[in-house]
Amino acid sequence: HSNREMWFQDLFPPNTCPINAKTKTFYGIMFDAGSTGTRIHIYTFVQKSPEILPELEGEIFESVKPGLSAYADQPEKGAESVKRLLDMAIDAVPPHLWKKTPVVLKATAGLRLLSEEKAQALLSEVKEVFEESPFLVPEDSVSIMDGSYEGILAWITVNFLTGQLSGQNQHTVGTLDLGGASTQITFLPRFEETLKESPTDFLTSFEMFNSTYKLYTHSYLGFGLKAARLATLGALNTEDRQMFRSSCLPKQLEAEWHFGGVKYRYGGNKEGETGFKPCYLEVLKVVKGKLHQPDEIRGSSFYAFSYYYDRAADTNLIDYEQGGVLEVRDFERKAKEVCDNMERFSSASPFLCMDLTYITALLKEGFGFRDNTLLQLTKKVNNIETSWTLGATFHLLQSLGITY
Numbered sequence: 390h391s392n393r394e395m396w397f398q399d400l401f402p403p404n405t406c407p408i409n410a411k412t413k414t415f416y417g418i419m420f421d422a423g424s425t426g427t428r429i430h431i432y433t434f435v436q437k438s439p440e441i442l443p444e445l446e447g448e449i450f451e452s453v454k455p456g457l458s459a460y461a462d463q464p465e466k467g468a469e470s471v472k473r474l475l476d477m478a479i480d481a482v483p484p485h486l487w488k489k490t491p492v493v494l495k496a497t498a499g500l501r502l503l504s505e506e507k508a509q510a511l512l513s514e515v516k517e518v519f520e521e522s523p524f525l526v527p528e529d530s531v532s533i534m535d536g537s538y539e540g541i542l543a544w545i546t547v548n549f550l551t552g553q554l555s556g557q558n559q560h561t562v563g564t565l566d567l568g569g570a571s572t573q574i575t576f577l578p579r580f581e582e583t584l585k586e587s588p589t590d591f592l593t594s595f596e597m598f599n600s601t602y603k604l605y606t607h608s609y610l611g612f613g614l615k616a617a618r619l620a621t622l623g624a625l626n627t628e629d630r631q632m633f634r635s636s637c638l639p640k641q642l643e644a645e646w647h648f649g650g651v652k653y654r655y656g657g658n659k660e661g662e663t664g665f666k667p668c669y670l671e672v673l674k675v676v677k678g679k680l681h682q683p684d685e686i687r688g689s690s691f692y693a694f695s696y697y698y699d700r701a702a703d704t705n706l707i708d709y710e711q712g713g714v715l716e717v718r719d720f721e722r723k724a725k726e727v728c729d730n731m732e733r734f735s736s737a738s739p740f741l742c743m744d745l746t747y748i749t750a751l752l753k754e755g756f757g758f759r760d761n762t763l764l765q766l767t768k769k770v771n772n773i774e775t776s777w778t779l780g781a782t783f784h785l786l787q788s789l790g791i792t793y
């Protein structure tokens with residue numbers, strides 16, 4: 390037995406009558422078209438009998454950069470990048486199951502930020518690639534995902550993988566996702582206050598595995614790490630192609646940056662101030678008063694992934710493979726260290742100071758977390774990526790009647 394098998398045994402009790410069990414294996418293919426890259430997740434499930442939940446047997450994962458939105462003006466080339474990933478599924482799924490294996494692509498903030506016309510052109514090219522494949526192409530198989538689903542499905546994934554969605558004692562954990570263009574916060578409110586005080590569109594009921602969860606979730610478009618860089622530079626939503634300067638960047642820096650198909654020029658404050666203090670003030674303008682702050686989260690701990698994880702790992706706050714537990718103040722401490730010694734960190738990304746400072750401000754001033762709020766940084770649980778794609782695949786299989 391591998392660790393993974395052992396672990397899932399606790400989650401799903403073995404069939405009471407294994408001799409009569411008809412084990413069924415099936416697959417699901419889910420594409421995550423993120424703002425910074427496109428990823429394919431090929432999941433394998435086994436279901437031992439119709440009465441019990443399917444078990445997740447494994448995942449094949451691959452990714453390419455840049456994301457679809459970078460092909461805004463060449464939709465065929467964007468679809469080509471999807472096709473290269475889909476070819477992996479041809480090898481991974483046994484031929485006799487191709488026709489029964491659904492393939493779906495959901496795009497997130499990168500495509501949300503494009504014009505309707507450009508986004509649709511990309512989606513329809515991808516749809517053609519799917520139609521030409523031997524897989525099952527459900528209706529609506531290629532779409533832009535609603536931001537609230539992004540949070541909910543990531544929450545489902547993390548709580549499924551940590552075993553919180555089965556059995557009686559459900560101690561679910563909240564999730565924080567920081568993408569390139571948007572960021573999500575999701576948790577199951579325990580206090581009546583939270584339900585009363587939250588804007589109604591922050592609360593969504595969701596049915597999964599025969600339970601209904603009333604979740605608090607919101608996706609903040611434009612608050613992803615890379616969008617926040619542009620906002621901090623004052624370069625968001627301007628046609629102006631001037632040089633944008635910031636106290637969060639190395640003094641002598643002058644460079645170019647491509648995001649969402651647009652080229653930006655940016656640099657440090659040659660004469661003026663640099664360092665954590667002025668940088669924090671700059672970043673604060675981007676987040677202060679812009680996010681809803683539910684009281685309930687101040688004391689609870691959260692699972693955090695994507696750029697929270699990447700930046701913590703880049704600066705050795707956590708181990709790149711293992712992840713780890715941090716307090717909010719650890720991000721602040723590291724931001725100060727990097728911003729006040731930019732020469733020492735010059736070999737890393739020139740945005741490291743800005744990114745860490747933004748993460749600090751987002752957590753403290755944006756969501757209202759305390760300095761000592763605990764964050765569990767995780768990339769994988771039992772070797773499965775903590776991504777909304779697993780939750781989306783469960784949802785898909787459920788809607789197609791492949792699972793119950």
Ligand SMILES: Nc1ncnc2c1ncn2[C@@H]1O[C@H](COP(=O)(O)OP(=O)(O)O)[C@@H](O)[C@H]1O
Nearest residue numbers: 423424425426497498568569570571695696776
């Ligand atoms: N399979 C994955 N599981 C978890 N995080 C991922 C995965 N693929 C990419 N990420 C992380 O997502 C972040 C990029 O966000 P992205 O999905 O491209 O933007 P957005 O969500 O805003 O569309 C990076 O931190 C990257 O490491």
Ligand SMILES: [Ca+2]
Nearest residue numbers: 423497568569
């Ligand atoms: Ca994402």
